[in-house]
Every structure is written in C-alpha cells, then in structure tokens.
Amino acid sequence: MEADIVLKNGLILTMDEGFNFHEKADLAIKDSKIIDISPQTKYKGKKTIEARGKLLMPGLINCHTHAAMAMMRGLADDMAFETWWHDFIFPIEKRLLDPDFIRVGAGLAAIEMIKSGTTTFNDMYFFEDVAAETCRQVGIRSYLGETVMSAETPDKKTPDEALKLIEEMKEKWRDDPIVHLTVAPHAPYSCDEAALKKSKQLSDRLDLPLHIHIAETAGEVEAFKATHGGSTPVEYLASTGFLSEKVIAVHCVHLSRHDIELLKKHDVKVAHCQESNMKLAVGSAPIVEIQNEGIVVGLGTDGAASNNNLDMFDEMDSAAKFHKATHADPTVMPAKTVVKMATRDGARLLGRSDLGSLAIGQTADVIIVGLNRPHLVPLYNIYSNLVYSAGGGDVDTAIINGKLIMENRKMLTVDEGEIIDRANHLAKKIEREVKHA
Template sequence: MATQIDTLVTARWIVPVEPENTVLEKSAIAINAGRIVDILPTDAALERYSAGETHELGDHVLIPGLVNTHTHAAMTLFRGMADDLPLMTWLQDHIWPAEQQWVAPGFVEDGTRLAIAEMLRGGTTCFNDMYFFPDHAAEVASAIGMRANVGLIVIDFPTPWAQNAGEYIHKGLEVNDRFRNDPLISCSFAPHAPYTVSDQPMRQLATYAEELNLQIHMHVHETAFEVDQAMEQHGQRPLGKLSAMNLLNERLLAVHMTQLDEAEMDLVAGYGVHVVHCPESNLKLASGFCPVDTLLARGVNVALGTDGAASNNDLDMLGEARTAAQIGKAIANDPSAVPAWQTLRMATINGAKALGLDADIGSLEIGKAADIVAVDLMQPATQPVYDPVSQLIYAASRQQVSDVWIAGKQLLRDSELTTIDQEQLITLAEDWRLKINQS
C-alpha cells in the first residue's frame, strides 16, 4: 500500500548539493509536513507514495533554495535613485539623507515585500537582511512564507529606528525574543561596520552573541578608503580591531572583504570567519575584488549575497553566481578557479552554514526542510544540456525559475507568486517613487 504524503515533485535532474558533485536523473522528491522524506527514482516514487499533489517537471532541474546571505531588502524602494557614484558619496550624500526622510515601518514593509517578490521569482528561499525596523521585515517575511534571518542593526548615530547604540541593542534583543519561536525567522546582530560602531557596543555584541548563540553580520574591509581611514585614525586595520575585541570567530559573517592581505586571509581562515561575497555591488561601486579562490583554498566558507537593490541593482542570485564564477577566474588568472559546482555551493549550502542553518536548509537531503527550486532548462539559452550545473551557473536566467517551495509550501507556481499580489505590489512601488521624487 502506498504511503500518503503531501507532495511529490518529479524532474529530469536533481542537484542535491550534498553529496558534492551529484546529479540524479529522472528522480523525485517526496515531501511531507514541510520536510523532505525521500529522494528516489521517479518510477519507484510513483509506486511507493500517494501524494496530495504531484508536480511532474520533466525538463527541469531541482536545486536547493538559494540563500542570499547579504541584503538590505527594504532598499528596493531606492533602486536606481543614486547610481554611478563612489561608496561614501553614495552613502553620505544620497542614501543616508533619504533614509532619514523616508524610512519608517510602512517603508520597510513595502520595500521588503517588493524584495521578497523579486527574490522568490529568482529562486531565493532565504535572505539575510540588515536594515532598520527588523521586526516589520520579519513580520512581512513570515506572513508571506519566506525564510529570513533579520539583522538586529547597530550603528552609533541616530536613525528613525533608534537614537544610540544602547537603544539599537535593546530593541534588537526585543526583536530576537519576539521571533525566537517562528520557524521561518532567525536573527543575527548586525553592526553596520567597524567605522560606524564604536568599541563599547562592539564588545557588548560579542558577549550577547555568545550568550544567545547568534551570528554577527557586518560590512568589513569593503573599500580601500575604509582601511586607510582606520589606519589614520586608529593605527590599525579593521580586522585587527575586530580581532582585539574577540569578534573574529565562527559567528562572524564578514561582508565584502575586498581589501585583504595574506596575513588577514590566514587570520580569517584560522578563526573560522565566514566571508560573504557580493561581486556585482563591489563592481558597481568600484569597491575592489574579494580574493575568493584564495580564501576557498585556505578553507574559508565563502557565501554569496546580492547586497541591496540600491547598489546592485537587482536581487538576482543566479546572476550573482555567474558573476562570482567569472570574476573569480579573472582575479585568480585561472579558468579553473571558482568552478560552477563551487559557485552553486556558495549560493546554497555555504550561505546556510554562514547563518548556522545548514542542518535545515542549503541542500536537498532527507530530513531537511523542503526548500526547493525548479529551473526550466528546456529553453533555447540552456540547450543542449551536457551538465545541468554548468547550465545553471553560466547560461540560465532567473526567468527560468518556474516553481519554488519553502518548508513544503509552494510560493511560486508556474512562475506566478501564490502569496503576494504582484499587481498591487507594483502599484505600491510606483506610489513610493512618486513620493520620493516629489521630495
């Protein structure tokens, strides 16, 4: 007698990511109560299981949901507002003033909803955010059914969210308490950067992170200017400062890391720091190049993020993966560097590891959450298929993502969002453009 399950998804290929370098052909994933209960050949699956829903995706590849390990989701509402500028000019003269004027709960809710819609349509099932009003971002994600790690932001100067570092930390602790039992929401501390958060709150965060078992998500060594300024003001590079405060450990997600010397790469590797690579934002802001291949060779866990849509200008993880692979080869001067398989891991399991979520997401394995993405490879741009992973990284576009499940719930069906009203969302975005333009 067939075993009753909620959902059965069959496909031409399954790329589980774990075990490495594995491609399963004509196979199926059985889902029940939001988790993967079996992965097996399609013929055997149809005999063994009776599913409430069966999805036959004969020309698709199934992969784990993509993990966008660095975002500022609500900043989608600033997309295209200030382009072609150096980082500090962009921040100080455009973004920070706009945030002071516009950032509020409604802005964060609408911007986060827009970001989630874009990410779901591109195969992202989990994002790691850093922005103000994280409680409102978490509410939106949870209501939609999106998996999110929300950053409990800390910065020295006043913003609409808090007035000083102490208030940021207090409010962040309240957000963590509020969402600790939400199955889709996790939290991390998110001090903006070593140059915007002073020593005392940094040390507090190190203590709280250890006590509460939370990650720390921070921009580090993003530009040469940042490093030079730290040397002028403190006589010490930012990573040295973080090391002195016991912040270099397996809890730290160091974002960007474009300015690294050999000793610093050894330091990061020795302490188990996770590096989050955002190649397209770094290229657009001319911030520099993260030495991904060298870091990987040292055993560093390198994950991928898009950064915010105000500096990328999209939240396209498949596009980010392609850029990461290509620029990684150019930096290493080696066409075998940062290969397709490694890049897919950076976009999935490596991001999950950085967030401490790899026991639950990042690969397609029995017992893990059913966060699954289907990509249609039966398109001119991805034919013929000699290697589905090569096609995913070097040829496929996010428009080929057809279906997305998070914890077994289908949030994208035949390229249509199931929990978001897309027309209403686009109207909201246009309303925000008109308001911001008139200011």
C-alpha cells in the same frame, strides 16, 4: 503513504557532499522536511507537481542584502561610493524610512528574490520588526538583523535600542520556522568599541550570527588604521575578541595576508557581493585566496541600490567570471564551486546544516528550474548552465519550509500586482523628496 507535496520525474541536483545528481527521480515532502528522493516514490502527495524536463535544486541563499533598499533601485547610480552613501543613500534613509517604506520595500524585495530562486536571505537594515511581519506573510526564510551603529539610525537613537529590538524579536519569533534573527553591527568604522562589544555579547547570549560589513573600501581601511594605531579592521576585531565562527564578514575586499589568516584562525564566514563591489568599483575581493584557506564563502547581492537586482543567478555568473578575469586564469572559480557557494556554503555561513542541499531529512527549501528553454539547451553540464546561461526568470516554482510559495511563477501567498502598485506609488514620493532635497 501520504506526503504533502510530491515532485515527480525531475532532474535532481542535490548539492550534497557527494554532489549526487539524479537523472529522473521523485522528491516527497511532508511537513517541513524532505521524506523521500527515489526513482519512483511510494508516497502519494496531497499535491503533485510534474517536473519532467525540469531541475529540482536547493533554494538559493542570499548571504547579504538590505531588502527594503529595493525601493532605491536606480535612484543613485554611476557615482563614487562616498558620494553614493553620504550624499544620497543615508540622507534618504534618514528622511524617508518609516514602517510603510519597509513594508513595501521588503515585500517587493521578497517577491523579487523568490521569483529568482532565493528561498533564504540574510538582511541588515532598519525597522526589522516590520520586515519580519512582511517576510512572514510572503513566506520567504529571512535572517533579520537590525542595524547597530554608534550614530543615530533612521529608527533607533542608540546601539542599545537596536540590540533591545533584536532581543524582543528573538522572543517574539522564538518558535517561528522561517523568521530568524541576527545581530548586525554595521561596520568597525561606524560602531565604537562599546557597540561592537555589546553586539558580540548579545550574539553569544542568544546564539545568533553576527553580521557585519568589513573592509569594503580602501579608504575605509586606511582611515581605520590611522585612528587605530595601524591596526586593520580585521586585526582590531581579532584583538578585541569579536571574531568567532558566528561572524559573517561581508565584502572583505581589502584584506592583508595577515587578515586572511586571522579570519581562518577564528573560523569567520565571508559573504561575497561581487556585483555590488563591481558597480561601486571598490576593488577586487581576494575570494580565491580566502577559499584556498578553507574559509567558507557565501554569495550575496547586497542591496538593490548597488546591484541593481537581487538575482542570485546574476551573482553566480559575475563571481565566476570576475575572478577568472582578475587572475587571468579561467580555471579559478569554476561553475560547480559557485553553485556550492550559492547553496550549501551559504547554509554553512548561517550555521544551517539542514539547508542548502536536498536529501532525506533536510528542510524542504526547494526550487524548480525550467530547462526546456533555448538558452539552456543542450544540457552537458548542469553547473555551467546554471551559472553561465540561466537567469532568475527560469525559476518556475519555489517551496519554502515545505510550503508551496510560488507555482509556475505565480505567487501564492501575496498579491504581487498590489505590491508593485504600492512600490510605484511610494517611488513617486521618494522622487519628489530627492528633487527637493
């Protein structure tokens, strides 16, 4: 019996409901699916990869980023959120974003993500039609949401134009296995009631996730309350009928007890971006309290301009440690929970029960992590090693939708060196523009 790819003799961390772990097993893939996990598979692979001493696990799911912002990595650091956003990032985006910027930035980000173990990412940015072509070529699974704002954006004059693009893209990529769409109103403070309402309607009509930043800074929440009769952003969204199980609420740093109850009541999912929150010093998201309510929380890097990388291993490490520190309690946010957030819970956040775990019938988004390295030895607890010791550079191989995308750290779909050269070239132009601004 023939499979497309057989991974031999690996340790297999399934991240399934029972957290099953195989000390030594084979995993067989045909078309886009896992067709066997067993000690000695009967399937012969057209391609066989020896994984002795290596770990097979579900590809990581980055629940929130702005991929093309990889081009703004290190451009504006160590400054207050308002300065960072109003004086640097948004003006640069308005002046410099064009299709070529997105091709280079999203290409760079996609390669960085694959090389650090991410196989799916949830994006909110501009020119998402260009990003779709780029991500398809690289071979990463993408959820793309053209940013909806009441004000003019770098590529769209009105919210209607952004929503129209999503509708057109949904039609264009209808049968594509790895390009997926979301509706992405930027935030309650940057979208008026009509923009939020139209976004919600499109999400309902096309059955797409609704991706939105909520309550990132204290100032944002205070200003919102002052102009909305004392309602918090979450209370306002609940009262307008916006909240539902499709909503992916990003950040959720400044929530009241009542806000958390509302998120639970409407089965809203939360994307937690710990490193971005720390770097911009926006506060401490009550993620432990949110999880205690049974709300699904995934992890995201946010854009590289506020992180400054897209490495989900870093994100796991930071999330695990930060909440221990702020709660003065080393038992909160255990490593096992954090790995679940980066895999199975991320898949739930996107409404994908076929991703985020390894089992027969699941979609084959699989990574291979090298374990025979000084910082990963000895191996007593795989979750601890993944969260506290491993880094994205330990990922050797990535398979997405049953296709081998990276093998032994070499990208098989695109020329990595060429994209890095183009990024360095574009960076010179960005630097000149920033200096002359």
